[in-house]
Amino acid sequence: MRQFLTVISFMLLTIGAFAGFSNLGIPQIEPAPPPVEEVIDLGSMNMEQFIALGDRIFNGKGTCTLCHNSLGRAPDLGQIGTNAQARLDDDRYAGDAADIEGYLSESLTNPSAYVVVGFGKAGSDDTESPMPSTSGGSIALSDPELAAVIAYLQDKGGLEVTVEIPTDVEVPEEEPAEVASGEPRAPFTTFQELADEFACEACHTIGEEAGDLGPNLSAIGASRDAEYIRRAILDPNADIAEGFDEGMMPDDMGEQIYAIELEIMVDFLSQLK
Ligand code: HEC
Numbered sequence: 374m375r376q377f378l379t380v381i382s383f384m385l386l387t388i389g390a391f392a393g394f395s396n397l398g399i400p401q402i403e404p405a406p407p408p409v410e411e412v413i414d415l416g417s418m419n420m421e422q423f424i425a426l427g428d429r430i431f432n433g434k435g436t437c438t439l440c441h442n443s444l445g446r447a448p449d450l451g452q453i454g455t456n457a458q459a460r461l462d463d464d465r466y467a468g469d470a471a472d473i474e475g476y477l478s479e480s481l482t483n484p485s486a487y488v489v490v491g492f493g494k495a496g497s498d499d500t501e502s503p504m505p506s507t508s509g510g511s512i513a514l515s516d517p518e519l520a521a522v523i524a525y526l527q528d529k530g531g532l533e534v535t536v537e538i539p540t541d542v543e544v545p546e547e548e549p550a551e552v553a554s555g556e557p558r559a560p561f562t563t564f565q566e567l568a569d570e571f572a573c574e575a576c577h578t579i580g581e582e583a584g585d586l587g588p589n590l591s592a593i594g595a596s597r598d599a600e601y602i603r604r605a606i607l608d609p610n611a612d613i614a615e616g617f618d619e620g621m622m623p624d625d626m627g628e629q630i631y632a633i634e635l636e637i638m639v640d641f642l643s644q645l646k
């Protein structure tokens with residue numbers, strides 16, 4: 374009996390050790406499920422729902438929170454209520470907006486019309502914005518989506534919401550990426566899908582898409598090897614590319630991607646020469 378118990382407890386310990394290892398020792402990947410395309414009928418929306426739509430775009434498809442977050446990569450938009458009028462009154466203002474709604478709209482589609490002091494592209498003396506246009510490029514919000522984001526910004530800044538809900542269009546809306554435990558998403562299979570999903574091109578120029586907050590990666594393979602690139606993605610602050618600041622590139626990529634996806638990105642980038 375004693376021996377039987379010893380065997381049983383040894384087995385339990387072994388199983389326990391394996392379970393513990395698989396939970397703690399292997400990095401857990403909590404990928405987001407694929408976005409659900411939901412068609413929203415704007416005609417039946419009230420302003421509260423329209424603002425909520427803007428909130429979802431701001432935190433999801435718009436990729437705004439990559440930069441507008443507490444890390445200080447971009448201005449705090451909670452203060453936009455007081456800041457917007459001051460921008461318009463500033464001598465440096467070079468745009469065409471007549472009111473706050475116009476300023477917000479212009480900020481989204483032509484960010485360089487006014488560059489907040491200290492946030493310009495390196496070397497541009499705050500004349501060029503590193504923010505990509507959100508109506509084109511890889512973000513590509515539609516006009517109704519931009520309107521929803523403006524309504525959200527006005528509401529968030531404690532301003533009067535002056536945007537009108539467009540009536541005759543439908544916006545396809547992506548659900549915010551939620552972490553669903555136990556239901557892993559299917560891995561992406563191409564670099565472009567990954568770059569779109571993780572908005573690499575909001576910050577980097579890779580081929581045709583132009584982002585300026587991070588280094589141009591169009592020929593990264595000529596100067597960096599696969600190992601460097603892998604580390605740059607998983608642990609961005611391990612090496613800081615010259616002329617750029619620490620803490621700018623998101624450092625949670627490793628928790629969001631599959632190993633196979635990491636290798637797709639590393640292979641693709643290493644071959645850009
Ligand atoms: C790649 C980083 C990045 C992304 C993505 C980004 N922004 Fe910006 N944004 C900036 C930076 C940097 C500035 C400051 C420079 C300037 O004034 O253009 C800025 C400025 C702004 C301003 C003007 C702020 C002010 O105080 O006058 C608004 C409004 C704004 N962004 C909204 C957005 C919204 C909404 C989105 C998403 C649809 C977004 N941004 C996406 C980096 C980004």
Ligand code: HEC
Nearest residue numbers: 439571572573576586587588605609612613614617621622
């Ligand atoms: C919010 C902006 C932002 C996003 C999004 C972003 N990066 Fe970066 N990235 C940067 C900045 C800034 C640097 C330079 C600072 C540093 O080295 O950490 C950088 C550095 C890099 C480097 C090293 C470049 C060098 O020459 O040392 C690589 C490789 C890279 N990023 C790949 C990616 C990939 C792939 C993605 C998408 C999965 C991505 N980045 C998303 C901002 C960003």
